[in-house]
Amino acid sequence: MPDRITRDEVAHVARLARLDLTDTELELFTGQLAAVLEHARDVEALDVADVVPTGHPSRLRNVLRADVVRPSLDRDEVLGQAPDTEGGRFKVPPVLGEAP
Amino acid sequence: MNAAAAASELPSALAVAAAVRSGARRARDVVEEHLSAIEDRESELHAFNVVLATSARAAADAVDRTVAAGDDPGPLAGVPLALKDNLCTRGAPTTCSSKILADWHPPYDATVVTRLTAAGAIVVGKTNLDEFAMGSSTENSAFGPTRNPHDVTRVPGGSSGGSAAAVAAGFASIALGSDTGGSIRQPAALCGVVGVKPTYGLVSRYGLVAFASSLDQVGPLTRTVADAAAVLEVIGGHDAADSTSIDAPPPALLAHLDEGVAGLRVGVVAELLGAGVAPDVAARTHAAADALAAAGAKVEEASVPAAVYGISAYYLIAPAEASSNLARYDGVRYGLRVDAATTGEMNTATRTAGFGAEVKRRIMLGTYALSAGYYDAYYGKAQRVRTLILADFEAAYERFDLLLAPTSPTTAFALGAKTADPLAMYMNDVCTVPSNLSGQPAISVPFGTGDDGLPVGVQVLAPALAEATMFRAAAVLEAAAPPSAA
Numbered sequence: 146m147p148d149r150i151t152r153d154e155v156a157h158v159a160r161l162a163r164l165d166l167t168d169t170e171l172e173l174f175t176g177q178l179a180a181v182l183e184h185a186r187d188v189e190a191l192d193v194a195d196v197v198p199t200g201h202p203s204r205l206r207n208v209l210r211a212d213v214v215r216p217s218l219d220r221d222e223v224l225g226q227a228p229d230t231e232g233g234r235f236k237v238p239p240v241l242g243e244a245p
Numbered sequence: 246m247n248a249a250a251a252a253s254e255l256p257s258a259l260a261v262a263a264a265v266r267s268g269a270r271r272a273r274d275v276v277e278e279h280l281s282a283i284e285d286r287e288s289e290l291h292a293f294n295v296v297l298a299t300s301a302r303a304a305a306d307a308v309d310r311t312v313a314a315g316d317d318p319g320p321l322a323g324v325p326l327a328l329k330d331n332l333c334t335r336g337a338p339t340t341c342s343s344k345i346l347a348d349w350h351p352p353y354d355a356t357v358v359t360r361l362t363a364a365g366a367i368v369v370g371k372t373n374l375d376e377f378a379m380g381s382s383t384e385n386s387a388f389g390p391t392r393n394p395h396d397v398t399r400v401p402g403g404s405s406g407g408s409a410a411a412v413a414a415g416f417a418s419i420a421l422g423s424d425t426g427g428s429i430r431q432p433a434a435l436c437g438v439v440g441v442k443p444t445y446g447l448v449s450r451y452g453l454v455a456f457a458s459s460l461d462q463v464g465p466l467t468r469t470v471a472d473a474a475a476v477l478e479v480i481g482g483h484d485a486a487d488s489t490s491i492d493a494p495p496p497a498l499l500a501h502l503d504e505g506v507a508g509l510r511v512g513v514v515a516e517l518l519g520a521g522v523a524p525d526v527a528a529r530t531h532a533a534a535d536a537l538a539a540a541g542a543k544v545e546e547a548s549v550p551a552a553v554y555g556i557s558a559y560y561l562i563a564p565a566e567a568s569s570n571l572a573r574y575d576g577v578r579y580g581l582r583v584d585a586a587t588t589g590e591m592n593t594a595t596r597t598a599g600f601g602a603e604v605k606r607r608i609m610l611g612t613y614a615l616s617a618g619y620y621d622a623y624y625g626k627a628q629r630v631r632t633l634i635l636a637d638f639e640a641a642y643e644r645f646d647l648l649l650a651p652t653s654p655t656t657a658f659a660l661g662a663k664t665a666d667p668l669a670m671y672m673n674d675v676c677t678v679p680s681n682l683s684g685q686p687a688i689s690v691p692f693g694t695g696d697d698g699l700p701v702g703v704q705v706l707a708p709a710l711a712e713a714t715m716f717r718a719a720a721v722l723e724a725a726a727p728p729s730a731a
Contacts, residue, residue, distance in 0.1 A: 147622055155609065162568060162612045163575075163589075164605055165597040178610055180668045185557040185623070188630050198628030199635060201459035201489070202445045202684020202709075208488040222352040228582035235577050237588045 265323030272323030319365030345599030355452025372407030402432030427677025434702025512547025568611030
């Protein structure tokens with residue numbers, strides 16, 4: 146398993162997850178995440194290289210439905226829950242001009 | 246009279262339905278009684294995020310009109326129902342106990358809600374939970390904790406703590422919760438009620454707000470085993486709106502409930518009675534095994550060796566799936582938006598203000614476990630350990646019809662006791678997460694009290710879709726159980 150998670154890695158992960166952490170939170174979360182990941186090391190001794198991963202416990206595969214028109218949610222009711230809309234669409238602040 | 250004693254004297258949901266169906270009682274009177282119980286004690290317990298008194302009265306009157314007209318009001322006619330607040334209710338708030346959904350009114354009902362109300366059940370309110378069902382004490386709610394009706398200084402368990410408290414306190418006859426790692430069974434155990442996690446895919450999740458999609462299941466919390474069977478018969482069965490729903494008819498449970506356990510092979514899972522399980526809880530579990538043996542079951546020790554890795558696998562898989570599922574809370578289509586100059590800044594500002602600490606921790610844990618360079622070491626490995634757990638259960642079920650284990654390693658703990666140490670909180674789930682990883686069903690049944698006088702629950706575990714056999718053992722345990730409150 147990888148080395149103990151660092152404060153910089155936690156800051157990086159927070160950016161990926163679109164979360165702003167204060168210095169205090171960063172410090173706290175680094176210790177707490179390290180403790181959980183440290184506990185997960187108990188699986189380190191297991192040889193699972195030849196074991197097939199299980200993504201879900203269902204025996205179902207690729208459930209399809211007929212491609213036919215059917216009723217859907219009312220558009221106005223759905224848009225009524227949005228923070229901002231315009232002309233029947235969701236409206237957001239500018240996207241361009243952001244840092245990459 | 247304390248709340249627990251009061252609850253044990255309350256009629257079962259099936260008794261309420263029988264009385265309403267026959268016209269012996271009016272649904273409206275049943276609902277008024279429950280609203281009055283809520284009025285008396287809700288300020289102390291905080292089981293609900295919202296009480297839906299007006300719509301409950303209207304629904305009760307509709308049931309009474311159906312009965313008066315001589316039509317069938319459904320198998321759960323007039324039964325007061327509490328819904329965990331991560332189940333969508335059209336036109337009524339569905340918050341997940343999160344600031345990010347505080348004002349959200351879903352445009353549709355969850356399938357389980359549609360089915361229960363069609364069966365005559367009356368929604369009395371939406372119950373408190375750990376934010377987005379992430380927690381084992383209901384202390385992670387953005388709206389404040391729920392308290393255990395048996396001792397208000399203790400937690401009710403979680404994440405379905407509001408549902409468990411509501412049923413234990415007599416605020417509702419039945420409740421629904423969701424169980425991703427024990428979130429129905431553990432609060433049921435801590436509050437002295439019955440809780441069921443059905444087989445993965447048995448119950449529709451359409452309208453359940455997603456936490457970890459390969460683990461989440463909806464199930465009942467009730468005061469009797471028969472009530473849980475009755476609810477599961479109504480909510481179980483195929484739903485075309487949920488592509489993970491098993492294409493099979495609803496399970497027949499009540500018809501087999503009294504068939505007993507004579508001749509059944511029951512294994513007591515050694516690994517789930519190991520370190521961390523309190524001696525009084527272990528003693529109750531052994532007493533439950535004795536009760537099944539006395540009823541004619543062949544009881545032996547069973548081994549599910551990989552179950553000891555359940556917590557490690559679960560706390561990588563569930564956060565990984567959560568980090569993906571919760572990416573949808575971006576301030577665009579519903580819920581909270583914190584304004585900012587650009588969409589990216591708005592996304593971050595919204596999520597930072599909207600999510601609580603535990604949700605942020607899990608999102609980050611999951612994002613890390615899925616990130617480049619760590620995927621194989623964490624998420625990939627956890628998925629392989631999951632295969633081992635499933636294989637060990639399947640091997641055990643070649644020898645046994647059912648397995649027995651504690652539900653929670655301890656009775657209800659004090660509020661605040663574990664909030665500063667997430668790993669200590671996660672260890673509450675040690676006996677429940679294996680069933681979520683394997684996708685197999687489990688039921689928690691109250692079985693006496695611990696040394697502190699608080700309820701202890703024991704779990705019956707079963708192979709996939711073997712709910713009928715599982716409920717037979719649960720009924721035997723219920724009949725043999727010592728009182729679950731001092």
